[in-house]
Amino acid sequence: MGIESSLGDGYLTTKIDALTNWARSNAAWPMPMGLACCAIEMMAFAGPKYDAARFGSEVMRFSPRQSDVMIVAGWVNYKMSHAIRRIWDQMPDPKWCIAMGACASTGGMHRCYGVVQGCDNFLPVDAYVSGCPPRPDALLHALMKIQDKIRTEHSVKLDT
């Protein structure tokens, strides 16, 4: 029964860091910040065809308290930026951010007075996705990049 039967009587050794990063990187729950047409591609990313569940990210959490990765999907205007920053501040650490598409990354074609020219003006973005809108595979790629980043982090601080 369970994993114990295949492990036999032995034991495993690992580092706390590796264990934590393994757990974190395979359960990066997204906070879907769907603001425009990119959100449609984000739904495809979560749906059965592209299947973000393979990477442990199938649980779209609409509560910031339960999510790890904010996917900013779409253009951000100045009025909305305050709400997004507030939601970002409500997410518990550790947290990561994906700027999905040209608009979230740079303002894109919305080169005008009301749109923030890239959500990195007020958010610490970890991964940018090009495209207008990007295909769901591109978003999966960004998610895998975030996973790589999580796996190389030092998650547990040692007092020496």
Add this chain to the structure above:
Amino acid sequence: MDLELSDSLKKVVDGLSSDFSDKFIEVYQSSGDTFVRVEADAIVQICRYLKNEQHFIYLTDMLGTDRFTSEERFEIIYNLVSLRDREHLFVKVRLPEEDPTIQSITDVWKSATWLEREIFDMFGVKFENHPDFRRMYMPEDFDYYPLRKEFPLLGIPGSIELPSTTPDTE
């Protein structure tokens, strides 16, 4: 210019030019639509007349224009529809650059509430006797009118606040 007016529109234009002869400026047609230009100070009476007497019960839209001319710079366009007669009518008024102000028509068509707010937000045209006169899209403390021609496309740097990125220090 020869006008090709339908019977119902001819009645409207004749009624306007006789009842408001001193406020009626011109009528013309373009791309199959009929435009009527009137004096701005009589807009409420003219709109009430068009609604009550000529059955233009539906205010589809209101537009603002920055003509960028030295005189009568701003133009407000009322897009009216008569569902009974199946007619469109555009009513235009022009306003000066200095302190553009016009009476609100929210007493005639309630749907003008948001349309007038939007024109104020984008062009700075003030509507008097409006029940809830605020900006529509831009922040309340925004000092500019973005669709005016002299406003730069990318906005004025720093004129709209971004959220604080160090919330703990607030």
